[in-house]
Amino acid sequence: xQEFLYMGGYGGYVWSAFGxxxxxxxxxxxxxxxxxxxxxxxxxxxxxxxxxxxx
Amino acid sequence: xxxWFHKLGSxxxxxxxxxxxLPWISSIAFLLMVLGIYGGLVLSPADYQxxxxxxxxxxxxxxxxxxxxxxVTMASAAGVGLVWRIKLAHAxxxxxxxxxxxxxxxxxxxxxxWGKPMWGTWWEWxxxxxxxxxxxxxxxGYISLRNAFSDVSKADRAxxxxxxxxxxxxxxxxxxxxxxNTLHQGATVSKMAAPSISGSMxxxxxxxxxxxxLFFVALLFTRTRAEILMRERRTKWLTEVLEGT
Numbered sequence: 164x165q166e167f168l169y170m171g172g173y174g175g176y177v178w179s180a181f182g183x184x185x186x187x188x189x190x191x192x193x194x195x196x197x198x199x200x201x202x203x204x205x206x207x208x209x210x211x212x213x214x215x216x217x218x
Numbered sequence: 219x220x221x222w223f224h225k226l227g228s229x230x231x232x233x234x235x236x237x238x239x240l241p242w243i244s245s246i247a248f249l250l251m252v253l254g255i256y257g258g259l260v261l262s263p264a265d266y267q268x269x270x271x272x273x274x275x276x277x278x279x280x281x282x283x284x285x286x287x288x289x290v291t292m293a294s295a296a297g298v299g300l301v302w303r304i305k306l307a308h309a310x311x312x313x314x315x316x317x318x319x320x321x322x323x324x325x326x327x328x329x330x331x332w333g334k335p336m337w338g339t340w341w342e343w344x345x346x347x348x349x350x351x352x353x354x355x356x357x358x359g360y361i362s363l364r365n366a367f368s369d370v371s372k373a374d375r376a377x378x379x380x381x382x383x384x385x386x387x388x389x390x391x392x393x394x395x396x397x398x399n400t401l402h403q404g405a406t407v408s409k410m411a412a413p414s415i416s417g418s419m420x421x422x423x424x425x426x427x428x429x430x431x432l433f434f435v436a437l438l439f440t441r442t443r444a445e446i447l448m449r450e451r452r453t454k455w456l457t458e459v460l461e462g463t
Contacts, residue, residue: 171264173271176335180328181255184277187324188251188433191317195440202447206460209451 227304229446230455236439243439247432254280254426262419274332276423279406280430282325285353286388288318288434292360293385296378306442308374309449311381312364313441317434319357326350337401345394346402349387356384370449 170177258276265272292314299307329347330340341347360377367373390397395404406415415423450456 167260170270170273173269173273173335176271176331177259177273180274180277180331181259183327183331184281184324187320191320191437194316195437195444198444199440199447202444203460206447206451206456210457210460 227306229306229309229450230459232306233443233446233459236443240436240439243432244436247429247436250425250429251433252429254422254424254429257422258426262422265419268336271332271335272419274328275406276426278325278328278332279423280427281321281328282350283427284430284434285318285322285325285350286391287431288314288321289353289356289381289385289388291438292318293381296374296381299374300378300382305449306446308371308378309442309445310438311378312374313438313445315357315361315364316441317437319354319361321434322350322354322357326354342401344401345398346391346400349391349394352387353384353391356380356387360384 168174168178255276258273262273262276264270292311295307295311295314298304299311326347329350333342334340360380363380364373364377367376394400395402447456
């Protein structure tokens with residue numbers, strides 16, 4: 164395990180590259196989901212205000 | 219074929235299909251990425267010249283590939299939207315920019331992390347690196363140009379022109395290692411002859427690249443769905459979709 168983390172001396176480089184990739188990928192996923200959830204929320208609010216003014 | 223194409227171009231149809239496909243695409247993308255990364259970090263042997271440092275390619279190459287794929291997708295969709303005035307195409311183009319910019323950043327950053335121990339420098343004004351940096355600026359320019367318009371259809375048209383002009387950079391990035399005598403190494407996988415990499419190192423790279431690509435498709439679908447919701451907010455079909463959920 165120690166040896167695996169050490170990566171033949173390249174550990175710092177390898178793990179920072181993979182760690183950064185993980186961060187960017189997760190951020191992308193969260194950002195896309197938030198954009199979708201936000202669009203749904205806005206639409207719902209719009210719908211409610213529309214039906215509210217009709218009644 | 220044409221009717222199928224036409225149907226896919228209609229926002230309600232795309233919204234339904236993409237919604238049904240998304241869970242599948244995202245789970246397959248996740249599995250392939252885990253498998254590719256595991257293969258790259260654990261199963262693949264160390265390189266005879268670069269030792270374990272070469273393992274960075276398992277994230278660097280897919281990120282660099284996606285930075286270009288996302289741009290080509292964005293420019294093609296923008297072109298289709300501009301010529302045939304298809305609303306969905308503009309929604310797709312707009313959805314490519316943020317993932318594309320982040321993959322470009324990732325390709326530059328992981329390349330830089332690899333460059334430090336291998337080349338002895340974080341950065342070099344080399345043709346490959348410089349053209350990839352220009353790609354990042356094209357994405358950022360596209361995003362800020364879109365944000366400068368409050369009217370969506372004006373933003374669509376102006377940003378489409380920028381996306382199409384910038385597409386000349388893509389062959390420059392791809393062929394930069396052949397056209398110029400660069401520090402960046404030449405192609406490893408996409409050669410007409412046999413790739414210059416052994417099978418035990420190659421398969422995790424391909425699996426990882428397919429996983430990353432599917433992940434991009436999942437991001438693109440999710441963002442396009444959000445764009446459709448915003449653009450079609452006044453339509454009846456959307457009200458029905460919302461009531462159904």
